[in-house]
Amino acid sequence: MSNNRITIDPITRLEGHGKIEIFLDEKGNVDKAFLQIPELRGFEQFAVGRPAEEMPRITPRICGVCPTAHHMASTKALDDLFKVEPTPVAKKIREFIYSTFMLEDHTLHFFFLGGPDFVVGPQAPAAERNILGVLNKVGLEIGKKVIEIRKQCRDIISYLGGKVIHPVCGLPGGVSKGLTEEDRKKFLEVAKAGVEFAQFALKIFDDIVLKNKEYVDIVTGDVYYHRTYYMGLVDENNKVNFYDGYIRVVDPNGKEYAKFKCQDYLNHIAEHVEPWSYIKFPYLKNVGWKGFVDGEDSGIYRVAPLARLNASDGMATPLAQEAYEKMYETLGGKPAHNTLAFHWARLIEALYAAERMVELLEDKEITDPNIRNIPTETPKEGIGVVEAPRGTLIHHYKTDDRGILTEANLIVATVNNAAAINMSIRRAAEKLIKNGNVSDGILNMVEMAFRAYDPCHACATHSLPGDMPLIINIYDADRKLIHQFKRNVK
Amino acid sequence: MSKPKVAFYWCASCGGCEEAVVDLAENILKVVEAVDIVFWPVALDFKRKDIEAMPDKSIAVTFINGAIRLSEQEEMVKLLRKKSQLIVAFGSCAHLGGVPGLANFWDRESIFNRAYKTTPSTHNPEGIVPQEKVTVDGKELTLPKFYNTVFRLDQIIDVDYYLPGCAPPPDLVMNAINAILEGKLPPKGTVLSPNKSLCDDCKRNETKPEKLTIKEIKRPHEIMLDPEKCFLAQGVICMGPATRTGCGERCIEANMPCRGCFGPTDQVIDQGAKFLSVLASIIDVNDEKEIEKVMDTIVDPAGTFYRFSLPSSLMRRKRMPSVADNEK
Amino acid sequence: MSNEKFEPKIVGFLCNWCSYTGADLAGTSRMTYQPNLRIIRVMCSGRVDPQFIFKAFKEGADGVLIAGCHPGDCHYKEGNYKALRRYKLIKKLQSEFGIEDERIRLEWISASEGAKFQEVCNEFTETIRKLGPFNSKKGGKNE
Ligand code: SF4
Numbered sequence: 021m022s023n024n025r026i027t028i029d030p031i032t033r034l035e036g037h038g039k040i041e042i043f044l045d046e047k048g049n050v051d052k053a054f055l056q057i058p059e060l061r062g063f064e065q066f067a068v069g070r071p072a073e074e075m076p077r078i079t080p081r082i083c084g085v086c087p088t089a090h091h092m093a094s095t096k097a098l099d100d101l102f103k104v105e106p107t108p109v110a111k112k113i114r115e116f117i118y119s120t121f122m123l124e125d126h127t128l129h130f131f132f133l134g135g136p137d138f139v140v141g142p143q144a145p146a147a148e149r150n151i152l153g154v155l156n157k158v159g160l161e162i163g164k165k166v167i168e169i170r171k172q173c174r175d176i177i178s179y180l181g182g183k184v185i186h187p188v189c190g191l192p193g194g195v196s197k198g199l200t201e202e203d204r205k206k207f208l209e210v211a212k213a214g215v216e217f218a219q220f221a222l223k224i225f226d227d228i229v230l231k232n233k234e235y236v237d238i239v240t241g242d243v244y245y246h247r248t249y250y251m252g253l254v255d256e257n258n259k260v261n262f263y264d265g266y267i268r269v270v271d272p273n274g275k276e277y278a279k280f281k282c283q284d285y286l287n288h289i290a291e292h293v294e295p296w297s298y299i300k301f302p303y304l305k306n307v308g309w310k311g312f313v314d315g316e317d318s319g320i321y322r323v324a325p326l327a328r329l330n331a332s333d334g335m336a337t338p339l340a341q342e343a344y345e346k347m348y349e350t351l352g353g354k355p356a357h358n359t360l361a362f363h364w365a366r367l368i369e370a371l372y373a374a375e376r377m378v379e380l381l382e383d384k385e386i387t388d389p390n391i392r393n394i395p396t397e398t399p400k401e402g403i404g405v406v407e408a409p410r411g412t413l414i415h416h417y418k419t420d421d422r423g424i425l426t427e428a429n430l431i432v433a434t435v436n437n438a439a440a441i442n443m444s445i446r447r448a449a450e451k452l453i454k455n456g457n458v459s460d461g462i463l464n465m466v467e468m469a470f471r472a473y474d475p476c477h478a479c480a481t482h483s484l485p486g487d488m489p490l491i492i493n494i495y496d497a498d499r500k501l502i503h504q505f506k507r508n509v510k
Numbered sequence: 511m512s513k514p515k516v517a518f519y520w521c522a523s524c525g526g527c528e529e530a531v532v533d534l535a536e537n538i539l540k541v542v543e544a545v546d547i548v549f550w551p552v553a554l555d556f557k558r559k560d561i562e563a564m565p566d567k568s569i570a571v572t573f574i575n576g577a578i579r580l581s582e583q584e585e586m587v588k589l590l591r592k593k594s595q596l597i598v599a600f601g602s603c604a605h606l607g608g609v610p611g612l613a614n615f616w617d618r619e620s621i622f623n624r625a626y627k628t629t630p631s632t633h634n635p636e637g638i639v640p641q642e643k644v645t646v647d648g649k650e651l652t653l654p655k656f657y658n659t660v661f662r663l664d665q666i667i668d669v670d671y672y673l674p675g676c677a678p679p680p681d682l683v684m685n686a687i688n689a690i691l692e693g694k695l696p697p698k699g700t701v702l703s704p705n706k707s708l709c710d711d712c713k714r715n716e717t718k719p720e721k722l723t724i725k726e727i728k729r730p731h732e733i734m735l736d737p738e739k740c741f742l743a744q745g746v747i748c749m750g751p752a753t754r755t756g757c758g759e760r761c762i763e764a765n766m767p768c769r770g771c772f773g774p775t776d777q778v779i780d781q782g783a784k785f786l787s788v789l790a791s792i793i794d795v796n797d798e799k800e801i802e803k804v805m806d807t808i809v810d811p812a813g814t815f816y817r818f819s820l821p822s823s824l825m826r827r828k829r830m831p832s833v834a835d836n837e838k
Numbered sequence: 839m840s841n842e843k844f845e846p847k848i849v850g851f852l853c854n855w856c857s858y859t860g861a862d863l864a865g866t867s868r869m870t871y872q873p874n875l876r877i878i879r880v881m882c883s884g885r886v887d888p889q890f891i892f893k894a895f896k897e898g899a900d901g902v903l904i905a906g907c908h909p910g911d912c913h914y915k916e917g918n919y920k921a922l923r924r925y926k927l928i929k930k931l932q933s934e935f936g937i938e939d940e941r942i943r944l945e946w947i948s949a950s951e952g953a954k955f956q957e958v959c960n961e962f963t964e965t966i967r968k969l970g971p972f973n974s975k976k977g978g979k980n981e
Pocket residue numbers: 081084185522523524525526527575576600601602603604608609675676677678
């Protein structure tokens with residue numbers, strides 16, 4: 021049977037195509053549900069033999085939707101590998117590029133992808149649940165703004181990083197290109213516009229989602245609910261940080277479970293292998309792998325916007341902090357287990373990213389020409405971690421003393437969520453399939469479940485001409501295909 | 511007259527090439543007006559039946575990005591070939607094999623071993639690796655076959671045009687689309703970017719001395735990179751001389767050397783061998799021992815000179831007892 | 839395949855001015871040497887494009903010999919140094935393609951060194967014979 025595939029972003033972006041298989045028992049209830057990822061490219065193998073300094077140019081090819089995240093994680097792993105501290109301005113430039121990337125990625129996701137579910141409405145016809153539908157609802161002016169902000173952010177990354185798809189500027193100890201005073205002024209304009217824009221996006225969310233009881237019920241309802249652990253990077257004050265800090269994990273009750281240096285990740289994270297998917301399933305090593313179940317006893321954790329907010333004590337910038345407080349107030353405290361609140365958290369993070377851009381650019385030191393320290397130490401082992409839009413991203417390299425890779429280990433952002441996505445799909449299926457009666461809403465519901473984990477940008481391409489194509493196969497107890505749901509499959 | 515049908519499809523791709531299409535920004539709307547997009551990007555089996563149902567050659571042009579590494583990718587591009595008048599290999603992976611093509615220094619088994627067994631975070635005491643067919647709790651699940659070798663697109667199907675770059679820059683993409691829409695097509699097999707070397711267009715070319723000679727090779731992180739001087743003249747490996755122009759010297763603009771994502775010019779079959787030849791020519795040392803010393807400073811020549819083009823090289827892949835030359 | 843006796847196929851790129859003349863001398867002097875070498879005459883060892891070498895292997899060669907004038911004697915002054923540098927660089931990457939070190943060999947053979955040509959040719963053939971065929975799985979069935 022070849023007709024049982026589904027494109028599920030972000031996994032699609034990351035490791036190819038995905039497919040969902042749902043199996044029913046004799047009574048017609050859900051017995052098993054699988055999301056399979058049938059792709060692997062083997063970066064961990066072919067990194068071996070390559071010079072370490074080339075890794076920031078090689079690893080972004082894992083994902084062209086968030087290449088900047090790989091580029092940064094890799095560059096930071098090189099700092100650690102060569103034991104070279106980047107110059108103060110280099111750190112600022114990197115964080116500035118990174119914040120720009122987060123702003124762009126998050127806002128775009130909201131408007132092009134996850135957003136349509138809410139802005140246009142989850143019950144709206146599929147043909148309207150796309151960017152064009154969003155534009156209809158919020159007005160063309162706003163659409164232009166989205167495109168404009170996206171373009172300006174991407175221009176900044178291209179300027180400093182060479183290419184926005186696969187930047188090249190990261191070197192151990194610094195960056196290859198600095199900012200002039202002129203650049204600083206120009207970019208500051210963009211950053212300020214970014215803050216305004218992010219606030220405005222939050223307002224849209226407020227007006228359209230929060231003021232609508234039906235939407236709020238869906239967000240807080242039990243279809244999209246998993247009590248899991250949460251992971252994210254935090255700064256010294258336990259505030260969310262994308263670029264640097266400690267990895268913090270909270271348990272399903274919101275209590276700090278672990279806080280550790282990135283270099284210690286192997287003491288905390290392990291990956292489980294299943295024979296039916298090319299993707300691995302990370303879990304908390306000290307809790308253990310208990311299968312695809314949630315709760316305190318299962319090592320499954322979640323990453324990405326809501327997880328980061330759950331794992332922190334707040335945001336490091338004032339406006340974002342305000343929004344953070346408001347969100348938890350509405351959702352009834354921390355941690356929030358509502359998968360759909362990932363969208364909300366994403367907008368709060370976008371606001372933080374924009375505020376952070378302003379902070380970094382208002383500091384004139386960012387134009388300092390001292391953009392690099394040349395490494396002098398003999399390399400051996402290095403680990404670099406950033407928060408990618410889609411979660412904690414870990415690059416780990418070992419080299420010989422010339423800096424040639426002998427080993428690489430990568431835990432890619434979305435992979436962290438792989439187990440949770442599987443559970444979310446199963447749960448949605450269970451709720452919607454009873455005694456062999458399959459509700460038509462299943463497509464929507466399942467799709468919304470994994471969209472919340474952040475389908476990538478490229479998915480916007482699905483959204484432009486229509487909606488995301490999707491097929492779900494449902495088999496009865498005799499493994500006969502009894503239902504096939506299709507959306508947008510011409 | 512009905513609008514021409516256009517398709518986008520991806521294989522072993524990072525998604526960056528899809529982004530490159532989205533980056534056409536407002537231009538994309540013009541494209542959408544002029545053509546009928548039948549799918550974009552499509553996941554294999556979705557519309558497979560529907561594509562099968564289409565008359566042969568009914569799609570005007572299909573843009574395919576990503577390399578070929580799985581059985582289902584091969585099946586799908588073969589189907590698309592049948593249904594399309596034109597196939598454009600979009601981006602370095604489809605054009606040359608791209609970065610994922612570096613996997614051709616290994617085979618399936620070593621890649622699986624690393625990913626599922628020996629990486630330090632993997633906990634897999636039973637040594638499970640993904641299977642093409644597996645029964646889990648009585649349910650049969652299948653995965654596509656993972657080939658030993660990564661292929662570029664035209665090693666699997668006939669390709670009409672190539673859009674180079676990782677990812678291709680928007681202006682080249684737009685030019686290509688316009689050329690197709692206006693029917694102003696260059697000869698089949700053309701790489702849709704000027705047929706001259708990157709150095710010819712590079713600003714830093716002027717700083718190259720009359721006769722370029724170097725005595726040692728520096729790695730980019732070892733020296734402060736001069737923002738104006740030719741990288742090769744600084745002793746830093748830059749693939750410019752063996753690379754086709756057209757990217758706008760994007761990496762060089764960020765003060766980093768070229769790694770050759772546009773592939774070679776028409777005259778060159780093997781980009782890595784070509785660069786090897788260039789580099790050997792400009793190294794200004796004749797004594798055998800001295801030469802060896804300089805060569806020792808060139809780390810990973812294979813992975814650097816063939817960064818984007820290993821599956822396109824004359825050798826295509828590493829010869830290993832486990833894999834035959836053309837084996838999948 | 840395994841039962842057949844393995845006869846190495848060797849491609850030799852010989853520079854016109856020295857090595858080819860040396861080979862010629864070996865021939866006219868009736869020196870016997872292994873018949874496995876297919877000689878390709880090039881103007882200078884510096885003209886041997888690395889692409890030729892890979893092409894030879896791709897087309898089924900089991901070994902490649904490059905021969906030029908002794909250092910200092912190149913008709914084009916520096917061609918053989920260039921050949922030497924290329925050769926050293928190829929040595930650094932050939933193993934990545936699974937080409938064993940011994941399969942590519944560079945020798946300086948002057949016009950008067952018929953005997954040296956004979957010796958190199960015989961010795962190289964023996965080396966390759968011991969190594970066995972390069973494309974050992976060539977023609978393997980597509981799965
Ligand atoms: S060519 Fe580059 S951008 Fe395109 S799919 Fe390949 S790696 Fe990604």
